[in-house]
Amino acid sequence: MSEKIEKIILEKYSGSFMNNSKWVKLIQKLIENFDVIKKCNVKFIYDDVIRSLIITGDEQYNLDFYSNSMEGMLNNPIVPGWTVYKEIEWISFPYDTETVQDMLKIRQEIQMLGKFNDELTDDYYRIYAYK
Template sequence: MENKKSMHSNDRLMKSIEKEVSKFSQHFMSNAKWIKLIDHLVDNMDEIKKIQFKRIQDDTIGELYLDENSSFEFDYWNTAFEGINSFGGWLQYKEIEYLSFPKLIDRNTEQNLEKISAVIQTIGQFHLETDENELRLICYKK
């Protein structure tokens, strides 16, 4: 049961997110697009070994913990992830500036960025940027 303090805290968080979102001139994602993307990533987890993200509120890089057992209305919802990120707790989709798929996972493991890009592009149009080290799915641009 939520109390007044937790409701006010959530309101402050949402206002803070909206303030940061307003600093970007280009918005490439919607909640519906996020759900399609996550569903598709979960269905193709054999190709995806690591997903990082950058929040709009700061320069901190986090990690999403999706796997083949991640499911809608258990791990992710209409507007947010619940606890399947390195920060714990809720992570609103609208507070993610970009997703990053690094090529090098560790000394012995790499991700195939071309295959991940192909997986993402089967869903629809996304703003992707790539170089030899990572693939980025851009959610906002200034």
């Protein structure tokens, strides 16, 4: 699986902006601020399916997410239950009439962790792992 992931990344993207350490810090920050996050979407490098990241605020390191992957936090993962961080192209916080969330607050909290390749529009706040 790792070779397949590396091949896709090399063929499709010219830049990589996340590593496992940044993913762990980001997930920890999302869990700390789960009450601010109404909806969080994830897109994998393999396809165009938009998946939901499920955050309840009870997730724990070495139980739900680990140094290089997460377990059971995404709907419809490629490998049942498990998602390797390298599989994620971007993570996004949508804003629409059904999902009103404070994207500026989310962005502010995340930017306290460090520099991310991100984008803020009227429709979403997105953090890119690859472009």
